[in-house]
Amino acid sequence: MSSDRLTIFYTGATGYIGGSVLQRILKHPRASTFDITVLVRDAKKAKMLESKFGLKVVQGSLEDTDKLTEESENAHIVIHTADCDHEPAMKAILAGLKKRHEKLGDKPILIHTSGAAVLMDESRGRFASDKVVSDLDIAALGALPPSxxxxxxxxxxxxxxxxxxxLSYLIFPTLIFGTASGPLYDAGIAKKYSIAIPWMADAFLKRGRAGVVGTGANIWANVHIDDTAEFYYLLFDAILTDPSKLGHGREGYYFVEADEQSGYDISKAIGEALVALGRADDAEPTELTPEERVQMFGSEYLVTLLWSNARCRADRGRKTLDWKPKYGTKDLLDSIPHEVEVVLKKQLAAENQS
Ligand SMILES: NC(=O)c1ccc[n+]([C@@H]2O[C@H](COP(=O)([O-])OP(=O)(O)OC[C@H]3O[C@@H](n4cnc5c(N)ncnc54)[C@H](OP(=O)(O)O)[C@@H]3O)[C@@H](O)[C@H]2O)c1
Structure with missing residues (x-):
């Protein structure tokens, strides 16, 4: 990077992933030379990010495509951790990067957050797939359908x-778990919890017993939030210090995976937490009926996603970034009682309010 100051445009700072990654990047030895602009919707959080964390803030959403284009045009690096399915936002970011390239001739960096659901199949809990995709397998990744x-x-x-x-780098986190912690969480700015386990905990608490689709034989890869943040940090640091060793574009897929668990493992752990909290008599999950599935998860897509196989290997990160995850499936299962308790507290608070 030629300029003394590094301009970074950042989306998703208030999120589970985005908060953890941002606070890790703020600890980079060269952080005092970074000009980080974050896109934030919430006015109160925007103020705190400016006053307490020294960040520049653009208040707005991914729908504000003009702002995305303008900020991307000004950035050496765009780190996108907000909604990975937002097509207009990506188009607006790319329009800005293209303008910058045409104006300055440099090649700005895009670090985009996608997800391992890109690998999901139609198992619906009926079978464990033996297909495990390495992120070094360019042919397999290149064969993924646009759908x-x-x-x-x-x-x-x-x-x-x-x-x-x-230069594009695509990060594919797997099922991220663990309570996120650190200054952005202590300040109430970023979300502490992930998505999938609270969804299931909420549904099974209401059901009074854990459920499963099929036999829960499907397998997903997992990774702890702190290991995820470290992964982004190592990639970011390598981009600054030694980009020649990094794959990008078609060779820039980075899975973030530490271990694996089955759908049944998660349901059973939630079932045990329900029993421990006095919310179920039996920890053993029972099969969800089609009606329950739709009622609990809203759409068949979500049911298929949660009980799919998504098996992958983060070979690129382990090899080129020397990334060494510290946590695995035991930690995931150990984290579930706390997650269930948090969801139960939310449900009870909502009941008391109504
Ligand atoms: N968590 C996982 O296990 C996991 C795994 C793989 C992939 N992913 C993907 O990674 C992305 C981030 O996940 P996450 O777990 O960090 O989610 P999250 O905690 O819900 O955070 C999402 C972040 O994006 C922001 N955002 C969302 N829509 C926006 C919009 N229209 N305009 C402006 N900001 C917007 C949110 O802002 P607000 O605070 O204003 O809502 C928040 O900062 C998602 O696309 C998710 O599908 C997640």
Whole structure:
């Protein structure tokens, strides 16, 4: 990077992933030379990010495409951790990066967050797939159909690299778990909890017993939030210090995976937490009926996603970034009682209010 100051445009700062990654990047040895602009919807959080964390804030949403284009045009690096399915937002970011390249001739960086759901199949808990995709397997990744979840946006990000006006790095987190912690969480700015386990905990608490789709034989990869943040940090640092060793564009898929668990493992752990909290008599999950599935998860897509196989290997991160995750499936299962308790408290608070 030629300029003394590094301009970064950042989306998703108030999110579970985005908060953890941002606070890790703020600890980079060269952080005092970074000019980070965050896109934030909430006015109160925007103020705190400015006053307490020294960030520049653009108040707005991914729908404000003019702002996305303008901020991306001004950035050496765009780190996008907000909605990975938002096509107009990606197009607006790319328009800004292209303008920058045409004006200055440099190649700005795009670090885009996608997700391992791109690999999901139609198991619906009936079988464990033996297909495990390495992120070094360019042919397998190149063969993913545009219709795969998140992939329309991924392909846009890759096209910027192929067309030569930006360098794109695509991060595919698996099932992220663990309570996020640190200054952005202590300040009440970023979300502490992930998505999938609270969804299931909420549904099974209301049901009074854990449920499963099929036999829960499907397998997903998992990773702890702190290991995820470290992964982004190592990639970011390598981009600053030694980008020549990094794959980008079509060779820039980075899975973030530490371990694996089955659908049944999660349901059973939630079932045990329900029993411990006095919310169920039996920890053993029972099969959800089609009516329950739709009622609990709203759509068949979500049911298929949660009980799919998504098995992958983060070989690129382990090899080129020397990323060494500290946590695995035991930690995931150990985290579930706390997650269930938090969801129960929310349900009870909502009941008391109504
Ligand atoms: N968590 C996982 O296990 C996981 C795994 C793989 C992939 N992913 C993907 O990674 C992305 C981030 O996930 P997450 O778990 O960090 O989600 P999250 O906690 O809900 O955070 C989402 C972040 O994006 C922001 N955002 C969302 N829509 C926006 C919009 N229209 N305009 C402006 N900001 C917007 C949110 O802002 P507000 O605070 O204003 O809502 C928040 O800062 C998602 O696309 C998710 O599908 C997540």
């Amino acid at each position: 795969a979840p998140h992939h329309v946006v991924d392909l846009l990000a890759i096209s910027a690299d192929t067309e030569g006006y930006a």
